[in-house]
Structure formats: C-alpha cells, structure tokens
Amino acid sequence: MRVYRDLWWFFKEEKKAYILGIFVLVVVSLLVLVPPYIIGQIVDGINESTLTRSSLVQWILLLLSVGVITYGLRYVWRIMIFGASIRLARTIRNQLYEHFTKMSSRFYQRFKTGDLMAHATNDVRAVQMTAGQGVLTIVDSLTMGGVVVLTMAIVIDWKLTLITLSPMPLMALLTNYYGGLLHRRFRDAQKSFSELNDNVQGAISGVRVTKAFGQEQAETEQFKKKSLDVVSKNMRVARIDALFSPTISLIVGICYFLAIVFGARSVVNETLTIGELTSFTVYLSLLIWPMLALGMFFNTVERGRASYDRIRALLAEQETIFEEPDAHDQPVDGTIDVQIDSFEYPGSSQAALNKMNVTIKKGQTIGIVGKTGSGKTTLLRLLQREYDVTQGQIQIDGVPLHKWRLKRVKEMYGTVPQDHFLFSASIAENVAFANPKASMTEIIKACQLANIHKDIIGFKNGYDTLVGERGVTLSGGQKQRISIARALVSNPNVLMMDDALSAVDAATEEEILKQLKAHRKYSTNIITAHRLSAIHHADIILVLSKGEVVERGTHQELMNQSGWYFTMYNQQQLEYVVEKGGKDA
Numbered sequence: 287m288r289v290y291r292d293l294w295w296f297f298k299e300e301k302k303a304y305i306l307g308i309f310v311l312v313v314v315s316l317l318v319l320v321p322p323y324i325i326g327q328i329v330d331g332i333n334e335s336t337l338t339r340s341s342l343v344q345w346i347l348l349l350l351s352v353g354v355i356t357y358g359l360r361y362v363w364r365i366m367i368f369g370a371s372i373r374l375a376r377t378i379r380n381q382l383y384e385h386f387t388k389m390s391s392r393f394y395q396r397f398k399t400g401d402l403m404a405h406a407t408n409d410v411r412a413v414q415m416t417a418g419q420g421v422l423t424i425v426d427s428l429t430m431g432g433v434v435v436l437t438m439a440i441v442i443d444w445k446l447t448l449i450t451l452s453p454m455p456l457m458a459l460l461t462n463y464y465g466g467l468l469h470r471r472f473r474d475a476q477k478s479f480s481e482l483n484d485n486v487q488g489a490i491s492g493v494r495v496t497k498a499f500g501q502e503q504a505e506t507e508q509f510k511k512k513s514l515d516v517v518s519k520n521m522r523v524a525r526i527d528a529l530f531s532p533t534i535s536l537i538v539g540i541c542y543f544l545a546i547v548f549g550a551r552s553v554v555n556e557t558l559t560i561g562e563l564t565s566f567t568v569y570l571s572l573l574i575w576p577m578l579a580l581g582m583f584f585n586t587v588e589r590g591r592a593s594y595d596r597i598r599a600l601l602a603e604q605e606t607i608f609e610e611p612d613a614h615d616q617p618v619d620g621t622i623d624v625q626i627d628s629f630e631y632p633g634s635s636q637a638a639l640n641k642m643n644v645t646i647k648k649g650q651t652i653g654i655v656g657k658t659g660s661g662k663t664t665l666l667r668l669l670q671r672e673y674d675v676t677q678g679q680i681q682i683d684g685v686p687l688h689k690w691r692l693k694r695v696k697e698m699y700g701t702v703p704q705d706h707f708l709f710s711a712s713i714a715e716n717v718a719f720a721n722p723k724a725s726m727t728e729i730i731k732a733c734q735l736a737n738i739h740k741d742i743i744g745f746k747n748g749y750d751t752l753v754g755e756r757g758v759t760l761s762g763g764q765k766q767r768i769s770i771a772r773a774l775v776s777n778p779n780v781l782m783m784d785d786a787l788s789a790v791d792a793a794t795e796e797e798i799l800k801q802l803k804a805h806r807k808y809s810t811n812i813i814t815a816h817r818l819s820a821i822h823h824a825d826i827i828l829v830l831s832k833g834e835v836v837e838r839g840t841h842q843e844l845m846n847q848s849g850w851y852f853t854m855y856n857q858q859q860l861e862y863v864v865e866k867g868g869k870d871a
C-alpha cells in the first residue's frame with residue numbers, strides 16, 4: 287500500500303477524475319446487486335404461484351434498465367480511472383526524460399542505456415497499472431464485496447453468511463504471503479529485463495563490429511543466456527501469479543459448499559425460502575470477482591511498488607553540475623583562463639590532468655596534441671563543465687566557470703566531439719541542431735566551411751537526405767564534416783574540435799583549415815589532433831603527456847625545442863611523403 291502514499295501527489299492532482307471514477311464504480315457495485323434480488327423475487331413468485339404476466343414484464347424491464355445504466359457507467363469509470371493512470375505514465379515518463387537530459391556524464395557513466403530504457407518503459411507501465419487497475423480492483427473488491435456481504439447478511443441470513451464466509455481469513459493470509467514473494471521475484475525479473483535491454487542495445491549498435499569479427503554466434507549465445515535468465519525470473523513471478531487465482535477459486539468453492547449444505551438445511555427447517563437460497567448463491571457468485579480483484583490488487587501493487595521504488599531511486603540521483611542561484615548571465619566574450627592543479631575523474635584515484643596553466647585569448651587558435659590518453663579530451667570536457675575541476679579552477683572572462691549560467695557556457699561553444707553522432711533526420715536538420723533558427727543560407731554556409739557542401743548537393747535529395755539509422759550510409763569523413771558544420775552553424779565564440787579531422791584526407795583537412803582560418807579570424811578555436819598538420823598553424827600549441835603540459839609554443843618554437851613535437855612532426859612528414867610515393871621528397 288505504500289506505493290499509494292508515495293503516489294499521493296498524483297492522486298491529489300487528479301482528484302476530480304478519481305472522485306468521479308470511484309463514485310461511479312460504487313454506484314455500479316450497488317446496481318449489480320439488483321439482478322440477484324429480482325431473480326429471487328421471480329423464483330419466489332413462481333414457487334408461490336403469485337407471479338403475474340404484468341409483474342414479470344415489470345421485473346424484466348427493471349432488469350434491462352439496470353443493465354443499460356450499468357453499461358454506461360462502466361464506460362465512465364474506465365475513462366476516469368484508466369485515463370488518469372495513462373496521464374500518470376505520461377507524467378513519470380516526462381519526469382524521467384527531463385531528468386535524463388539534465389544529468390551529466392557522471393550519471394551516464396554509472397547507468398547503462400538499456401537499464402534507463404527499461405525504467406522508462408516496463409517500470410512506468412507497472413506504476414500505471416497500480417494507478418489504474420490497482421485502484422479499480424481495490425475499490426471494486428471493497429465496495430462490491432462489502433455491499434454483497436452486507437446484503438447477504440441483512441437481507442437473507444447473517445448466520446448463514448458468517449458460516450459461508452468463514453474460510454476468508456485463510457485467503458487473506460495466503461494472498462499476503464504470495465504478495466511478499468511476488469515483490470522480491472518481480473524486482474529480480476525487472477533487473478534481469480534491464481540487463482537484457484542493455485545487451486540488445488549494445489548488440490544492435492555494435493552489430494557491424496560483431497559481423498566484422500565473425501562473432502555472431504557468440505553474441506547470439508550470450509543473448510540466449512540473458513534471455514533465458516529473463517524467462518526463468520519471469521517464470522518465478524508467474525508461478526506466484528498462478529497461485530492467486532486457484533487459491534481464490536478453492537476458497538470460493540469451499541464457500542459454495544458451506545452455503546449449499548447449511549442453506550439447504552435452513553430451507554428444510556423452513557427458516558429460509560428456496561428463493562432466498564437462490565438469491566444467496568447468486569450473491570455468492572457475485573463475490574468471486576471482488577475476491578479475484580483483491581488478489582489482482584495485491585499482485586499489481588507489489589509490482590507497482592517495486593517499479594516505483596526503482597524509478598524514485600533514479601529520480602533521486604543528484605546532478606553534480608549545478609547552477610548557482612545568482613549565476614552570471616551575460617553573453618560570454620571568450621577569454622579562457624585555465625589554472626588546474628589536478629583533476630581526477632569521479633571514482634578514479636589517478637589524476638587525468640596535472641598542473642595545467644593556460645590562458646586562451648579571444649581570437650586565438652590553440653592546438654592540443656599528445657599521445658593517446660594524455661588528457662586532451664579531458665581538458666575539453668572541463669572547459670565545457672561536463673565535470674567540475676577538483677583542484678584549481680577555470681575562468682571565463684575573469685569569472686569562475688561554475689559561476690556562469692550553464693546555458694551561457696553551452697552557447698559559447700560549438701563542439702565537434704571525437705565520437706560524432708548524427709540523428710535520424712535530414713542533413714539540414716542535423717546541421718541546424720545547434721541553431722534551430724538557422725536559415726538555409728546559414729546551413730549551406732556552414733557546410734561550405736566544413737567542405738561538405740559539394741558532397742551534399744551530389745546526393746539525390748541534397749540537404750533533405752536522411753542520415754543516421756534510417757538514412758543513407760555516409761562515409762566516416764562525411765559524417766565528421768557534417769558534425770563540423772553543425773558546430774559552425776551557430777557561429778560560436780569558441781569552436782572546439784576534438785580530433786575532428788581524423789577521418790578526412792590531407793587535402794580536405796588543408797581546405798577546411800584554410801576556410802576556418804579565413805572565417806574565424808576573430809573567434810577562438812581549440813583543436814586537438816593526432817595529425818600535427820591539423821594544428822601547426824595554431825597561435826599556441828600545447829603538448830600533453832600524462833595530463834601535464836610538457837611542451838608549449840608556436841610550431842616554429844616547438845620545432846626548435848627538438849622534443850616530442852619535433853620528432854612526431856618529422857615522422858608524420860616522412861609518412862606523408864612515403865604515402866605520396868616520395869614525389870615531394
């Protein structure tokens with residue numbers, strides 16, 4: 287029942303729908319008592335030969351009217367109660383989605399995508415059932431059950447009612463016991479379903495890698511194993527589920543037996559008429575549904591409680607990157623001052639960045655290079671406040687980064703991440719993602735700067751070509767350049783490119799850099815790369831090693847230092863010459 291207390295906020299919001307729905311349900315529960323009464327009257331009328339044609343017609347008309355009214359009212363309560371439960375599902379789904387979009391990288395490091403999807407689908411459905419079917423079954427079983435029992439006791443015979451219903455406490459005990467078992471088993475089943483979801487998500491997004499390594503069989507086996515686990519956990523739930531109905535039927539059977547034995551004795555003793563006994567057994571049959579409903583109620587509530595606990599735990603996850611109430615809310619100019627003593631990722635004991643002091647002035651181009659794992663992406667993440675610096679600080683225009691409004695920080699950057707991602711939408715929509723108000727002219731201009739315009743107009747549908755999962759398959763270089771166009775379309779103060787030219791050939795890279803140099807002369811550009819040709823034109827080049835700046839200067843200055851940069855540059859030049867068949871040597 288705790289789940290109803292936890293969902294009280296929603297019942298308060300929807301009180302009109304629930305009050306009306308429950309009221310109509312109660313009326314329906316009362317109306318269903320009329321037909322057994324009429325049947326009893328008719329039977330007694332026949333038995334005592336007092337039934338006339340006109341009174342029979344009257345009874346039948348009354349029966350029909352009750353039937354029609356009940357039909358209409360059943361429709362009303364369904365719309366009220368089930369409609370409200372659908373709105374609850376929508377509200378929780380929206381809450382989850384909003385929460386997911388607010389959370390930063392740290393959250394996504396802890397929770398798997400498949401798990402989050404299971405929360406947003408299966409768990410939401412279980413909570414929806416609690417607010418819909420759960421409410422229906424408890425109201426129905428209490429009102430209809432209560433009214434039927436009272437009628438049997440008051441109108442017919444309270445002693446017979448007491449004897450007949452004596453097995454009921456046993457049913458309450460058993461269903462309560464099953465409920466506890468069901469809760470634990472359902473929680474396990476949901477957890478297992480989350481894992482399966484995650485497995486499917488990983489398998490589908492990595493299907494090309496699976497095929498490339500010929501691992502289809504192994505993947506299928508793994509999936510089967512997970513799937514089997516879900517089945518066996520759900521079977522454990524089903525075994526308990528399956529106990530509810532037979533238990534209730536058994537108890538109802540015993541009740542019938544007692545009713546017939548003791549009822550017949552009363553008829554023989556003439557303390558009960560045959561008509562009353564007939565009514566009594568029809569009333570008893572009306573108790574089957576409330577009893578089954580009670581069992582279903584416990585079942586639904588246990589599932590809803592397990593699911594709502596999981597959802598609440600997820601919603602209670604605190605965002606670690608938050609905005610101060612009086613955060614700086616002005617357009618950013620773009621001078622960045624980095625003073626990081628040390629930065630460790632959450633849960634890691636090793637510093638990813640160390641003693642990093644850099645000032646990036648507006649209009650400068652900064653190149654960041656270094657071995658893989660040296661901290662290039664980490665620096666870009668900290669600049670965008672994906673994580674907060676643990677020791678030291680970053681300032682933008684002299685104001686600490688955490689004192690800026692997050693929106694201002696986000697709008698200051700145009701980012702091309704290493705693992706670029708295109709949505710299942712048209713090229714134009716993908717480019718305009720960073721600036722939905724961008725005109726077609728602006729979109730085309732960004733694509734020209736990113737050197738992808740010619741490729742796009744070569745496609746049959748041009749800028750309307752669908753890309754991503756539903757669309758055409760683009761080359762890695764084409765996807766990367768569409769990503770660059772997306773970052774450029776909002777004409778950001780700071781362009782951030784994380785190894786964003788890795789998939790294009792040297793000539794295309796040169797072309798893009800030339801365009802950027804010409805069009806972004808007065809804006810800041812931060813470029814990380816493995817190919818030094820992508821940053822050799824930069825105003826400052828930083829060479830990172832194990833999270834520290836080990837070399838710093840312009841291309842010429844670094845070449846004069848004869849360090850890592852000098853060695854790598856010469857090596858890459860040599861590779862380039864070899865690739866070209868030694869023509870330029």
Ligand SMILES: Nc1ncnc2c1ncn2[C@@H]1O[C@H](COP(=O)(O)OP(=O)(O)OP(=O)(O)O)[C@@H](O)[C@H]1O
Pocket residue numbers: 395631632634638656657658659660661662663664665704
């Ligand atoms: N989310 C994370 N949690 C813990 N450690 C991380 C995380 N991301 C990166 N690291 C670690 O931080 C260090 C720096 O990684 P980073 O991605 O910044 O390197 P990089 O220079 O960009 O590498 P590459 O050139 O391969 O992209 C590495 O040791 C890496 O393992």
